[in-house]
Amino acid sequence: MSSNGNTKHVKLLVLGSGPTGYSAALYAARAELQPVVLTGMQLGGQAALTYTIENYPGFPDGVGGAQLGELFQKQAEHFGAVTEFASANAVDLSQRPFRVESDSGDYLADSLIVGTGASPNHLDIPGEMELTGRGVSYCATCDGWFFKDKKVVVVGGGDSALEEGLFITRYASSVTVIHRRNEFRASPILQHRAKEHPKVNFILDTVVTDVIGNNKLEAVKLKNVKTGEETIYETDGLFIFIGHTPNTEMFKGQLDMNDLGYININEKMETNVRGVFAAGEAADPHFRQVVTSAGMGAAAAIQATRFLEAESG
Ligand SMILES: Cc1cc2nc3c(=O)[nH]c(=O)nc-3n(C[C@H](O)[C@H](O)[C@H](O)COP(=O)(O)OP(=O)(O)OC[C@H]3O[C@@H](n4cnc5c(N)ncnc54)[C@H](O)[C@@H]3O)c2cc1C
Known part of the structure; x- marks a missing residue:
């Protein structure tokens, strides 16, 4: 030193x-x-x-x-x-x-x-670092406002993912929660609130494998962990809450x-x-x-x- x-x-x-x-x-x-x-x-x-x-x-x-x-x-x-x-x-x-x-x-x-x-942990997938601040975020309070009337994807299955996902519904037109399992770790009260919310939907047993966009997030590539099927999912925002x-x-x-x-x-x-x-x-x-x-x-x-x-x- x-x-x-x-x-x-x-x-x-x-x-x-x-x-x-x-x-x-x-x-x-x-x-x-x-x-x-x-x-x-x-x-x-x-x-x-x-x-x-x-x-x-x-x-x-x-x-x-x-x-x-x-x-x-x-x-x-x-x-x-x-x-x-x-x-x-x-x-x-x-x-x-x-x-x-x-x-x-x-x-x-x-x-x-x-x-x-x-x-916060990163997904460590292609495109994530390049598009951080250009659609990819780890903080809903900081960045949620930028997604007014836009489509947002939230990754994670714990309290933070659901709590922050619910917060983003204030701004976004839809919030899709993507979780690699088919059960959530989040507390029951948050699961209940998220499932009841009209703007929130879920894609389960699925991981994000690529972040796609030219200078700005345009889509994410998803892979179903059970079937191996890959799809491109268009989104304006990607919020990552996968632990620390x-x-x-x-x-x-x-x-x-x-x-x-x-x-x-x-x-x-x-x-x-x-x-x-x-x-x-x-x-x-x-x-x-x-x-x-x-x-x-x-x-x-x-x-x-x-x-x-x-x-x-
Ligand atoms: C999105 C989100 C929502 C949450 N919601 C809730 C909730 O509703 N209820 C709840 O109970 N908990 C919640 N949590 C968890 C809670 O915020 C944490 O458990 C708590 O903040 C941990 O406190 P801490 O002081 O140990 O660490 P942190 O809050 O992580 O603070 C660490 C501090 O260390 C500083 N630091 C880091 N490196 C250095 C360094 N080299 N030198 C000096 N300082 C350094 C940082 O600047 C920071 O000030 C949430 C967390 C997140 C991310």
Whole structure:
């Protein structure tokens, strides 16, 4: 790791500004650790990408994803958390204080909470990258509006696919959900809403194999996984919701993780490196919710506080 000469020493550095990061920062700030939060590229995390969140307790009428992110940030900052609009680019966890290289300078941190979350998976098929932003999207809240009165295809079978597909019906003339199985993983309430919606239809047992268009999406090639039959399906939009990969590449070789890249933690959010804690979607392949991520972030901060107190006293 190189140093850019602008090194700040902090008691606790939090990586990530999603539900995990700001919950951790809230608890750490109230414990007077003056935490610094590095936001990464997505302020508010994935939650800020969704139009509405109906399952975060305390909001009986739901809350906007971006609005909830702002509230998390405001509450943490109210107690003294500091937000830095920067990403961590490299870490050295071989000795304490830990060194973190970021866009806004280097940090020496007595303790670290990793809340770097996850990023959407790609289909990795021909045409996908070339037409991203030209009809292909991973964010309905960001791009749904561009598909007013247009035909849209949504790929996926989980909560995100159906929730975001339903959101796109506000704009699109039709939403076709393409799923590689004939059963959905999504919660029953979302399945019910999608099946009842007049604009939503389904193509099951089918995968998208090609994204077709000249500078702009025109169609997708579909393949029925049971019969092998291939068809061209015309569409203006392709929204892909097929899961996520944890943003943990930077920690490989330093923090223990599973085969999928989720950081291994114990019930106290401790990693294999003393003083480094991980929480939320970076360390959780099981639940992946705002409420569980926020809870894990809080637990990590409580444990980091105990860790630092034990050392000083
Ligand atoms: C479309 C969609 C809809 C969803 N709807 C719901 C819902 O209705 N209810 C629900 O409970 N959950 C929902 N979820 C899931 C929920 O958003 C996530 O479980 C939650 O946001 C995870 O929180 P997190 O803080 O662990 O990670 P994330 O939200 O992924 O945040 C990660 C943070 O880390 C930052 N980061 C990444 N790399 C770096 C780096 N190198 N340096 C510094 N920072 C970095 C990012 O900028 C981001 O701020 C939805 C997710 C999606 C994608």
